[in-house]
Amino acid sequence: MDDHHDKQIEILVRARYPILYIVSWEEPRVIDSLIDIGHRTSKSVFEWSCSSGIVPAGTPVDSKKNINAKTKDPLMALNEVVEQVEPAIYVFKDFHPFLAKNNFAIIRKLRDISQILKSSYKTLVLTSPFLDLPRELEKDITIIDYKLPTFDELGVLLDRIIDEVKDNPKITIDIDPGGREEILKAALGLTLSEAENVFARALISGGKLCNDDVAAIFVEKRQIIRKSGLLDYCEPDVAFAQVGGLDSLKDWLVKRKLAFTDKAKKFGLPPPSGVLMIGVQGCGKSMCAKAVSALWQVPLLRMDVGQIFSALVGSSEENIRRCISIAESIAPCVLWVDEIDKAFGAISGSSTDSGTSQRVLGTFLTWLAEKLSSVFVVATANNIHVLPPELLRKGRFDDIFFIDLPDQKERESIFGIHLRLRKRKKEKFDLEKLARAGKGFSGAEIEQAIVAALFDAFYQKRDLTDDDIIKAISETVPLSKTMEEEIRTLREWCSTRTRHASVTAEEIAAKPGRKLEFT
Ligand SMILES: Nc1ncnc2c1ncn2[C@@H]1O[C@H](COP(=O)(O)OP(=O)(O)OP(=O)(O)O)[C@@H](O)[C@H]1O
Numbered sequence: 001m002d003d004h005h006d007k008q009i010e011i012l013v014r015a016r017y018p019i020l021y022i023v024s025w026e027e028p029r030v031i032d033s034l035i036d037i038g039h040r041t042s043k044s045v046f047e048w049s050c051s052s053g054i055v056p057a058g059t060p061v062d063s064k065k066n067i068n069a070k071t072k073d074p075l076m077a078l079n080e081v082v083e084q085v086e087p088a089i090y091v092f093k094d095f096h097p098f099l100a101k102n103n104f105a106i107i108r109k110l111r112d113i114s115q116i117l118k119s120s121y122k123t124l125v126l127t128s129p130f131l132d133l134p135r136e137l138e139k140d141i142t143i144i145d146y147k148l149p150t151f152d153e154l155g156v157l158l159d160r161i162i163d164e165v166k167d168n169p170k171i172t173i174d175i176d177p178g179g180r181e182e183i184l185k186a187a188l189g190l191t192l193s194e195a196e197n198v199f200a201r202a203l204i205s206g207g208k209l210c211n212d213d214v215a216a217i218f219v220e221k222r223q224i225i226r227k228s229g230l231l232d233y234c235e236p237d238v239a240f241a242q243v244g245g246l247d248s249l250k251d252w253l254v255k256r257k258l259a260f261t262d263k264a265k266k267f268g269l270p271p272p273s274g275v276l277m278i279g280v281q282g283c284g285k286s287m288c289a290k291a292v293s294a295l296w297q298v299p300l301l302r303m304d305v306g307q308i309f310s311a312l313v314g315s316s317e318e319n320i321r322r323c324i325s326i327a328e329s330i331a332p333c334v335l336w337v338d339e340i341d342k343a344f345g346a347i348s349g350s351s352t353d354s355g356t357s358q359r360v361l362g363t364f365l366t367w368l369a370e371k372l373s374s375v376f377v378v379a380t381a382n383n384i385h386v387l388p389p390e391l392l393r394k395g396r397f398d399d400i401f402f403i404d405l406p407d408q409k410e411r412e413s414i415f416g417i418h419l420r421l422r423k424r425k426k427e428k429f430d431l432e433k434l435a436r437a438g439k440g441f442s443g444a445e446i447e448q449a450i451v452a453a454l455f456d457a458f459y460q461k462r463d464l465t466d467d468d469i470i471k472a473i474s475e476t477v478p479l480s481k482t483m484e485e486e487i488r489t490l491r492e493w494c495s496t497r498t499r500h501a502s503v504t505a506e507e508i509a510a511k512p513g514r515k516l517e518f519t
């Protein structure tokens, strides 16, 4: 059923990798696939847990007579693995608590075993929902991230459930092939057992499974993903047309939209991997992230970088892997890493945790550079001083954009957009004059000025005028004044390292004496 993992693990077993560590929430699915591999490689499969000791895999949990009491102790169990001679796969379930730091006896034992098993027909497999590996064992153990079920695997599950209930007169199944696809797509990102629950609930609540259940499945999925505490399933509530200026960036994104399709894949284009936006506060970085997902019509997952490092939800390395795994299973999607500088900034600082952040960043960047899935990463940052240089290296992000304060033309367009959003006709305003008055204002500040002006007009019981807005502008000290120095430094830094988001490539190319690198 689970081809990709089966093959990967089978190869490792055949190549006599001594110890594998499978990270998954889905123990039964992992064990099933190991039993299959056992059949194909003519090996017995045993499972171990601290409550049953070593027993043949698939032994029912409640069958007391099958308990192997003397191997309940993990060290004894590992000894048993060494002593038995038959070709076998040993699955140790939830072994992570025994790998805790300073559990020297177990750590040493595993290192010995990894040497011994290399010249045997035995493989030791540790399974756990978390990756928590002592540094000493990194070289002896091979880690496998068990991916969440694919579209096809969910399809098998759905068909099985439908098959089980189809003769029940109380239940109606009414889905066409299009509906089936939608339901399965909606369930991507769930584990097999979560999907099973969701399908079952949809069936029971309405007594039928129909195309309309997609919405309910989405709601459940959103909750489950939120429960992970690491990702948020956002509503893409910003239309692309609401972003003013930033033409070059928008151009770039519009072009990539096509590269994200199946057609482009068949054409041989790699899916775009991601974009980093560095820039002045309030100039539309977060907005662009949301707008991309609306433009491409794919889900938007916001990664909570703070949570990744919070000890409350598991180890940081495990967290980043889990984020990646959820995002990949939902692909095509946009993974939005807002304020990436805040998360990884600590690396260059004096944080005592810098080893961990370094490894988490490493995991993330390696994935970014090597990924083949259609997960488009949009990362944003303000503070260049703490940006780790690895992040900027070629091959990570497709491009790095600098989002500057809007120029005159861009301000005109932003004024127009926000007036329209507040149901005012932009023709009734002198956008050029407003934009001139708002020199040095960010998009956020322009929006604020309009809101303040609306308050004034409303208070005076009349409609909004140019003068209200100009008055509000004159009463605001923009960030570009208070942070003049910082913005200048940012601009200089970005001028040699990033692409400017505002002007189109054609415009720059048209300027004499300037060579552009088109990638
Ligand atoms: N280019 C723009 N076009 C239209 N509106 C804008 C633009 N830039 C900013 N705004 C307005 O300002 C608000 C704040 O912008 P946004 O959150 O995207 O800024 P940001 O660059 O992410 O800032 P920060 O660095 O503080 O996170 C937006 O919701 C939008 O209403």
Ligand SMILES: [Mg+2]
Binding pocket: 285, 286, 287, 338, 380
């Ligand atoms: Mg932001």
